[in-house]
Ligand SMILES: NC(=O)C1=CN([C@@H]2O[C@H](COP(=O)(O)OP(=O)(O)OC[C@H]3O[C@@H](n4cnc5c(N)ncnc54)[C@H](O)[C@@H]3O)[C@@H](O)[C@H]2O)C=CC1
């Protein structure tokens with residue numbers, strides 16, 4: 001993949017909530033070490049004004065911490081918060097989508113015609129867009145709107161645990177382009193975050209999304225004190 005940056009890939013993260021901040025931290029720890037990536041990770045911030053009156057993006061760039069969505073965790077000095085979407089992505093050839101799913105379509109529409117040629121994307125977003133024509137997976141929404149290849153990364157990945165480097169694993173789903181999937185895996189893998197690749201975007205994305213429906217049902221079982229036998233029925237999808 002020719003990226004026009006003297007061989008170094010540039011990464012931008014679209015989203016800076018709990019998972020977006022943790023993903024940026026993890027990616028920045030790798031870009032600082034791996035020679036094939038530019039150090040800086042640009043993180044698009046949906047701008048908010050904090051109770052102190054300070055802008056969230058300014059606070060992140062000063063403290064290297066997202067005090068609203070990931071308090072108490074240093075992101076790395078090479079994570080740069082940028083409240084301007086166009087500016088955040090303009091130099092990137094690797095784009096990580098990690099916003100709540102309901103904002104993706106609007107974000108993609110703003111990005112049409114603003115991306116570098118050959119840019120690759122990955123979605124960490126759980127959920128789907130439900131339209132009149134039927135449900136649409138988020139990776140397909142990104143590919144269809146922007147005309148770019150989009151892998152997915154999914155797993156049982158509670159962001160706050162990964163933030164404190166508790167072990168976790170995830171799977172990247174890709175279509176045809178194994179080289180791109182391996183590049184994403186290299187960018188995300190750390191000793192505490194193990195990443196595998198599978199040539200099945202839909203399977204990985206659907207499993208990542210639907211497991212949360214099961215998780216809600218399992219939580220209801222706990223809340224209603226229905227017991228472990230009922231929970232197993234839920235996990236085996238027999239009680240639906
Ligand atoms: N938090 C977690 O442990 C995990 C989250 N995910 C997925 O990652 C995605 C992002 O989740 P979180 O980072 O947890 O979100 P979050 O709930 O922590 O943050 C919400 C984000 O949305 C932004 N936002 C608010 N209004 C907006 C608008 N109009 N347009 C664009 N952005 C807006 C907020 O500024 C904030 O950055 C979701 O799809 C979630 O399912 C996946 C795995 C783990």
Ligand SMILES: O=C(CO)COP(=O)(O)O
Pocket residue numbers: 126155156157158159208212
């Ligand atoms: O899937 C998750 C953790 O594995 C979290 O997803 P939500 O943030 O949508 O609950």
